[in-house]
Amino acid sequence: MGTSTGKEYVERIDALNNEIWMDGVKISGKVSEHPAFNGIIKSKSVLYDLVKQQPDVLMDSTKQFNFSYEIPHTKGDLKKRGEAIRVWASETAGMLGRSPDYVSSAIMAMAGSAKYFGTYQKNMEHIFEEARDKDFTFTHTFINPQVSRKFYWPDGDDETIIAAKVVKETDEGLIVSGARMLATQGGLTDQLLVLPAGSFTDPSYLFGFCIASNTPGLSFVNRPSYAENTTSFDQPLSSRFDEGDAMVVFENVLVPWDRVFLYGDSDIAFALKTETGVESFLLYQSANRQIAKTEWILGVAQLMVESLSVTEYQHIQEKISEIAMAHEIMKGFVLAAEHEAELNAGGVMVPNGIKLKMAFHYYQKVYPRITDILTLIGASGLICIPSEKDFASPIEQSLTRTLQGDKITAKDKIKLFRMAWDLTMSAFGSRQTLYEQMFFGDPVRTPVSIYSVYSKDAAKKLVTSFLDIKPHEEE
């Protein structure tokens, strides 16, 4: 009951024995000891341990549960949630897109508006209570395989199923076959949350459910690891924070009826994200995480310019200020979203969704820029980064002399520049950039959705009144 320790989380994940494939091999043995996963599992276990160390911040107000399972009813509750998200995110340098509080924010929001799910209300409540009481961690999936974005699913018959669909209904539940993309941390969590994806016309694709990650027939096909064959000196971020991303494969998976919270209802599926506040709470988590991440990037950048003695150059100061502004702008979006939060029909205090969508889109654009700044500052210093083994070899003295910086030893400077490289140029760093650009939708359709809901009426009125011309109605 209540919050897990890091050890309990690790033991749970090992005991699940989830079916994970990587590099053509099915992972066997304890997943926490596998070189691809031990870094991320250790990092997550540190997060869980932190909860007991900082209960005032990281537990709910009754001090029984993880903060992320507390349903906020006031703006004060919401701000407390934001602070806890930032504390957890800062512990992992903002690199964990799917730290446990991300998907649990969705579970919390859906439970807070459980009535929305009609006949499935009780299932939603039960899924939430179990997750909160056992402090579950989730991976989730809400998109279909790419294949072709020209047409919508449905695809072929049972032999040629691509996107996951219900192939049969039985007394016990739904039988699901096919695949879903792209579950970050797939296989490394207690549970899988499946949200509706793609077109909402064919009922067999219209479902939402939550099942254990070791449900028979369920497997996770992971991309190659960025954490293997490295050290915390050589790749300080990859080695600790590579979450993994997996295709989710369902082969006649039985989803018991009591784990289903949505089936066949296109109206409920269509408005789920907005009506329950899921979208706002997921974006609230990510905006707070991005605040923490940007502060880390600012720290790396400032230490780099000091180590190179380039702080007096104006373009350097401008670049550092650009990162600082990104940090402040993200904080501003979060403050505005909290300030304009409103109670929804379920009595949940939901942060302002449009402000948070703007924050997400702003970060889609600014993240590549602020990481680019690190490479522009580092220049050749990001290439000449000897490894831990080099420093333990006979050439160590020459490295120590040649690679020292201004008031910083060569070894410390290389540690710092390796971090900047890992943030920007390693496979891990490139994936971080793609992640920030894509994790909630692509950078093209996001502003389109902002345009469709953002009222331009007041702005138009200013101009039409000034010019005394006839205004058009809002589109």
Ligand SMILES: Cc1cc2nc3c(=O)[nH]c(=O)nc-3n(C[C@H](O)[C@H](O)[C@H](O)COP(=O)(O)OP(=O)(O)OC[C@H]3O[C@@H](n4cnc5c(N)ncnc54)[C@H](O)[C@@H]3O)c2cc1C
């Ligand atoms: C690192 C990473 C981690 C992720 N983790 C998760 C996760 O944990 N869970 C999860 O469910 N998803 C996850 N995602 C998936 C993410 O939600 C999608 O990448 C995002 O929604 C974009 O969808 P897509 O990748 O299918 O791209 P597509 O929709 O296939 O788009 C491909 C290209 O076509 C363009 N395009 C496609 N359709 C249209 C259209 N109708 N109009 C205009 N342009 C169009 C896009 O702009 C883009 O340039 C992750 C993605 C990444 C990169």
